[in-house]
Amino acid sequence: MSIAEIADQSIPFSLKLNGKFRSTQTRTGVLISGPSGWGEFAPFPEYSDEVCAKWLAGALESAFGTFPAKLRSSVPVNSIIPMLNVEQTVSAVEAAVNVYGMTTFKVKVADSAPDSLASDELRVKAVRTTLDRLGIEGKIRIDVNGQWNLEQAMQAIPILEQAAGGLDYIEQPCSTNAELIELKNRMQSWTQQIQIAVDESLRLASSVNVDEIRSAADILVVKAIPLGGVQQALDLVTEIGLPAVVSGSLDTSVGLSSGIALAASIPHLYGACGLGTGTLFAEDLVTPTTLPTNSELIVRRASPDAHLLATAAAKVSDSDRLWWQERIVRAWQSGANDLVSPSVKEAVEQ
Numbered sequence: 138m139s140i141a142e143i144a145d146q147s148i149p150f151s152l153k154l155n156g157k158f159r160s161t162q163t164r165t166g167v168l169i170s171g172p173s174g175w176g177e178f179a180p181f182p183e184y185s186d187e188v189c190a191k192w193l194a195g196a197l198e199s200a201f202g203t204f205p206a207k208l209r210s211s212v213p214v215n216s217i218i219p220m221l222n223v224e225q226t227v228s229a230v231e232a233a234v235n236v237y238g239m240t241t242f243k244v245k246v247a248d249s250a251p252d253s254l255a256s257d258e259l260r261v262k263a264v265r266t267t268l269d270r271l272g273i274e275g276k277i278r279i280d281v282n283g284q285w286n287l288e289q290a291m292q293a294i295p296i297l298e299q300a301a302g303g304l305d306y307i308e309q310p311c312s313t314n315a316e317l318i319e320l321k322n323r324m325q326s327w328t329q330q331i332q333i334a335v336d337e338s339l340r341l342a343s344s345v346n347v348d349e350i351r352s353a354a355d356i357l358v359v360k361a362i363p364l365g366g367v368q369q370a371l372d373l374v375t376e377i378g379l380p381a382v383v384s385g386s387l388d389t390s391v392g393l394s395s396g397i398a399l400a401a402s403i404p405h406l407y408g409a410c411g412l413g414t415g416t417l418f419a420e421d422l423v424t425p426t427t428l429p430t431n432s433e434l435i436v437r438r439a440s441p442d443a444h445l446l447a448t449a450a451a452k453v454s455d456s457d458r459l460w461w462q463e464r465i466v467r468a469w470q471s472g473a474n475d476l477v478s479p480s481v482k483e484a485v486e487q
Contacts, residue, residue: 171200177392195362
């Protein structure tokens with residue numbers, strides 16, 4: 138089966154989200170079927186073919202390859218709090234605690250609004266006060282997605298640290314490794330030591346500078362599919378040698394299987410992982426949606442429900458279907474062919 142045939146046989150989907158995420162309320166992508174199961178290829182529209190190559194390698198691993206041996210049968214997960222208003226934030230925390238037993242919360246911060254920091258302070262404080270009211274000690278993390286420069290980070294971190302009553306860590310406060318290293322050095326003199334986690338520094342890098350990452354970070358945030366698959370991500374974690382958590386990439390329950398497999402295979406798992414993203418979907422390709430119970434997910438693979446997949450595929454126009462097919466071929470030619478394992482490459486090129 139050639140990559141063109143795989144692209145032609147891929148099944149596109151469009152699913153509604155519960156709220157706006159990355160400026161959209163729909164999640165689109167394609168599923169790829171192979172002898173190992175189903176893989177999900179859903180890089181965001183703005184990503185280059187080179188970045189998409191990693192996502193395709195991750196999808197093809199799931200469809201045609203094998204996952205590493207699992208070291209645990211369940212993985213802890215955190216709740217993700219998008220950029221909601223204070224009232225919505227309170228409701229989201231209450232639901233996460235009462236329905237899913239969550240005790241760790243990752244709050245998205247730093248949008249482009251002029252009053253972003255003031256808004257973030259109120260939202261983070263709302264998470265802490267709600268946890269206190271519910272009698273949950275809880276951990277709070279913030280995810281900046283690289284939106285601060287160094288000076289903005291120095292100003293914002295103490296404010297949000299106080300609002301949270303202590304931060305578990307800050308995820309990607311600045312976009313460049315040089316800024317992260319300088320930030321970490323400056324924070325050494327602070328009474329309260331705060332950990333830095335990196336995501337985009339790994340996921341969007343054309344090549345990872347291991348020494349820089351060790352100097353910039355305390356924790357790795359790894360995403361299975363965007364890093365080229367479970368084995369590629371596990372190899373990177375092993376090479377760098379820092380504790381890691383696994384996060385999703387706004388995957389359906391099908392794609393989330395790769396993230397769960399990665400979290401199950403990492404020896405030094407730092408703590409709760411960002412794999413509870415099923416709560417962000419109003420629709421899914423699986424019944425029931427992969428959701429945590431008592432803040433944990435069981436390690437297992439999900440396959441799509443035929444009716445749900447057909448319904449989601451029917452929402453995709455012919456032009457968008459063709460766009461995804463062409464994107465798969467370009468991603469393969471832009472590097473996925475060099476990222477997949479020999480056995481996957483043989484299966485694709487036979």
